[in-house]
Amino acid sequence: MFTCLIRYVVDPERLSDFEEYARSWIALIEKYxxxxxxxxxxxxxxxxxxxxxxxxxxxxxxGPNNIAVALxxxxxxxxxxxxxxxxxxxxxxxxTTARFNESQPFLSYERNxxxxxxxxxx
Numbered sequence: 094m095f096t097c098l099i100r101y102v103v104d105p106e107r108l109s110d111f112e113e114y115a116r117s118w119i120a121l122i123e124k125y126x127x128x129x130x131x132x133x134x135x136x137x138x139x140x141x142x143x144x145x146x147x148x149x150x151x152x153x154x155x156g157p158n159n160i161a162v163a164l165x166x167x168x169x170x171x172x173x174x175x176x177x178x179x180x181x182x183x184x185x186x187x188x189t190t191a192r193f194n195e196s197q198p199f200l201s202y203e204r205n206x207x208x209x210x211x212x213x214x215x
Contacts, residue, residue, distance in 0.1 A: 111198035117189040125176035130164040
């Protein structure tokens with residue numbers, strides 16, 4: 094299994110458009126053999142947010158407030174490659190891409206492929 098992490102720079106004025114985009118991709122990934130772990134988007138600023146430096150005072154800093162992330166997994170690269178080929182012709186993918194091109198809810202993204210680390214007994 095491997096997990097894809099996508100880090101988006103979102104347009105805060107278009108968060109509702111980004112949420113619509115996210116829900117479409119959750120459905121597409123699950124339709125073609127992946128497991129989506131969710132999109133995580135900026136929240137309304139809280140008055141009493143925990144300090145970022147709580148765990149490691151010398152290292153922790155506040156992150157930017159325009160970052161969203163998505164996490165999804167595939168059992169193997171072959172299944173991921175099949176998803177990439179099949180989704181390109183999917184009507185929902187085509188419609189989602191067209192809506193993105195109109196609303197542009199994010200400005201850029203980064204993609205990383207990761208493997209999980211679990212406890213020794215897992």
